[in-house]
Amino acid sequence: MRFSIVDIETTGAHAAAGGITEICIYVLENGQVIETFETLINPHKYIPPYISAMTGITNEMVEDAPSFKDVAEKIYSMLEGNVFVAHNVNFDYSFVKYQLEVCQYDLRVNKLCTVRLSRKIFPGLRSYSLGNLCRSLxxxxxxxxxxxxxxxxxAILFQRLLANDEEQLIIKSLKRNSKEQVLPPNVPKEHFMNLPYCPGVYYFHNEKGKVIYTGKAKNIRYRVNSHFSNNSPSKQKQNFLIHTHAISYEPWGTELMAAIFESVEIKRLWPVFNSSQKSPEAQYGFFMYTDQNGYSRIAIEKVRKSMQPLYRFQYVVEGHNILRSLMRDFNLCPKLCFIQVSHDACEGMEQHYCNGACEQQEEPGIYNQRVEAALASLKTDKTFVILDKGLQGNDQSCILVYQGEFYGMGYIQADDAVYDVEDLKDRLTRYKDNMVIRQLINSYVEKNPRKMKLLQPASVNDFQ
Incomplete structure (x- = not known):
């Protein structure tokens, strides 16, 4: 079996946007180095000053160096058919594979990470960075x-690993069902093996234990595996590989509960590598005022602290879509709703859903009643539960929406059928409502109306 020991220097942290500035390969056979290759590479990208300060490689040094395409054939020949070995292997592999693909070479080889192997074969060391490992050994x-x-x-480290591998961990790591080739270098394999095959929320932690990413999953094990088992050169994957030191999880009975809890946790923990759901909520809203002719007009405005909108939404385009729907359902004028801002003939009259309020052909009182009805249709004071699968087999999950707002969720006995609302509140864990959660619930109820059970505000009706 041949091993290709590889190290690269780059312009950045992920392959899709970075370039390789230097590469070195040692080929080992029977524990001995039989071939070497080393060269600077012109990445045709700017090398940031902090990278130059760390590596000593400057833009001037690589100006006359070969491009990757000039050495791609040589690199591919030294890797193809061998086991790709590196310290934090997925970082180096992602760059090399990506650059080879650009040059029309498809690299498909097994990988070994000397960080993960060192943790198993030389346990108990203070640090497993290359510098500290070399000092320790x-x-x-x-x-x-x-x-x-x-x-x-x-290469010397790998030779030591080969010589001290009494449990044949290197061979075991190369087996198809082993996760050693794909997991981040600093995450214990047990963290992955303990992940369940159920819905839930998972967390990636950094070396200090802080949550750096949280996600939802229909199947926790499969979802976590998908983050690392692909060969994506994306920035997100490289961040996960470099910074993830531990994985934990919170199981939930259903995918909907997992999605709700993910939203709760993102807003509570504010993980550095989560990008969605971190913008301010409900930035826009509907406001109503009466014009000089006595007609009620609906306007979209940005919500400010001193303003209380009649209805909130995240994006202006969302408000426009809602207004267009209300205009047709309640015969409202597009001009009085500021959807049509031109002085052309009213589009609503041409399409026969505006009754002429914009031309004062309809009494303000009659028109205003429809405006109020339209706005009232956006509000809901419904109290209901969503009942579904539980976690233990003898329970059922319960999500409570109280008077139109998400209250909380949890689990109740599978055979429980009649409850007082206040008693139900005591049984569930309360969570802070937000727009994402309301949208999740509303979308789910639209698609699964039979899962929703309407309740009276003071008491819960019979579910059966």
Missing amino acids: DIPLNNRHRAGGDTAAT
Whole structure:
């Protein structure tokens, strides 16, 4: 079995937007180095000053170096058919594979991570960074943060791993069902193996235990695996590989509950690598005023602290879509709703849903009643529950919406059928309502109306 020990220097942290500035490869067979290759590479991208400060590689140094395409054939020949070995292997592999694909070479090889292997074969060390490992194991490390120096040290480290692998962990790591090739270098395999095959929320933690990402899943095990099992060169995957040191989870009975709890947790924890659901809520709303002719007019405005909208929404386009629907359902004028701002003939009259309020052909009182009815249709004071699968087999999940707002969720006995609302509140965990959660619930109820059970405000009706 041949092993290709690889180290690269790059312009950034992820392959899709970065380039390789230097590469070194040692090929090992029977534990001995039989071939080496090392070169600077012109990435045709700017090398940031902080990268140059760390590696010593400057833009001037690579100006006359070969492009990756000039050495792609050589690199591919030294990797194809061998096991790709690197310290934090998924980082190096993602860059090399991506650059080879650009040059029409399809690299498909097994991988080994010397960080993960070192944790198993040399347990209990203070740190498993390459520098600290070399100090702990008395391995010479010259020309640090250059491809040649790091590859030479990694090759010696791998030789030590081969010599001390009494439990055949290297061979086991190369088996198809092993996760060693895809997991982040610092995450214990047990964290993955303990993940359940059920809906829930999962968390990625950094080395200090802080949550850096949280996500929802219909199947926690499959979803977490998908983050690492692909060969994506994306920035998100590289962030996960570099910064994730632990994985934890919270199981839930249904996918809807997991989605709701994910929203709660994102707003509570504010994880650094979550991008969605972190913008301010309900930035716009409907406001109503009466014009000089006595007609009620609906306007979309940005919500400010001193303003109380009649209805909130996140985006202006969302408000326009709602208004267009109300205009047709309640015969409202597009001009009086500021949907049509031109002085042309009223589109609503031409399409026969505006009764002429804009031309004062309809009494203000009659028109205003329809405006109030339209706005009232957006409000709901319904109290209902969504009942579904539980976690234990003898329970059922329960999501409570009280007077139009999400109250909380939890689990009740499977055979419970009649409850007092106040008693039900005591049984469930309360969570803070937000627009994302309301949209999740509303969308779910539209698609699954039989799951919703309407309740009276003071008491819960018989569900059966």
